[in-house]
Amino acid sequence: MPEPHRFPVDILILLQRPDGRILLTKRAGSIYLAGSWAVPGGKVDSGEDVIAAAIRELNEETGVTVTHDQLTFIGVTHHRPPHHDSRIGFGFLATDWTSEPRNVEPDKCSQLAWFLPDELPDPTMPYTAEVIRLYQEKQPFSLHGW
Template sequence: MADRHLIDVHVLLVRGDRVLLTRRRDTNPLFDGRWHLPSGKLDAGESVLAAAVREAEEEVGVRIAPDDLRHVHTLHANRSGVEPRLGLFFEALRWSGEPVNREPEKCSAVQWFPLHAPPADLIEYPAAGLAAYSAGHTFGLHGWD
C-alpha cells in the first residue's frame, strides 16, 4: 500500500471551444504516443498556482499570470501510476505566447482539440478531469473501485 499521494497540476488552456493537448513520448508503452494536458508534479515548497504556471511555461512555452488560473476540478486518482494522485485542474483563458513544444524529448506534438470531442487516445486520468470540467463537476474519483 502506498504511504503517500502525489499532487499533480493540470493546465487547461482553453481557446473558445478548444483545449490544448500534448502527445507524450514515454518509456512506458501505456502512455507513449497518447494525449495529455500540460501538467506535472508539485515540487516541494511550491504552491499549486506556481506549479501550474511553471509547467505551462516549461511544456508549451506560454506565460500565465497566477490570477488568470481558475481551479475547475480536483480528481483523486488511483492506478495512474505507482502511487495514488491528487490532480488539481486549472483553467486558463488568458496567457501570453503561442503554445509550442518546449520539451521534444517528452512530447511529440502539441495540438488543439474540441473540448467536447477529445481524441480517443487521451490518457484516462486527464480524460476524467477534462470530462468532469466539461460537465461542471468540481470533484471526482478515478480508479478507486
C-alpha cells in the first residue's frame, strides 16, 4: 500500500478595503516565486488551527491585527503548483482590522499595494488568483492545477 501523502496546510488572507481593493505583497529574496504578487499568508504551524495561523501570519507579514470575529471563511482550494507537491489552502477575508498595513518582512517582501480583484498585477501567484476567484464567485471549494 502506498504511503499517504501529507499535504502542507496554508492560509491565504484577503485584506479588503471599503473600495474593494485587496492588499497584495510582492514576494522578494529567495522565496518561492519571488517577484510575484500574493496575498498575505503562509503555513499552519504544528498545533495551530487555521484561524490562529491567519491571525499570526497577517500580523507577521503586515503588522495588521485581526481577531477571530474579524475573519470570514472564503473557501478551500486543493492546489497543485507546477514545481512542488500539492497543498491545501484555506482562504479568509478581513474587512476590519487594527493598524495600517506595512512591510514587516522586507527580506521576503519588496512592496505592498492595493489592487481591485478584477485587475490583478502580472505576475500574480496562481494560488492567490485562485483564492480571489473563490471569493468573487462565492465558491467554497476548488481543485486547482490538477
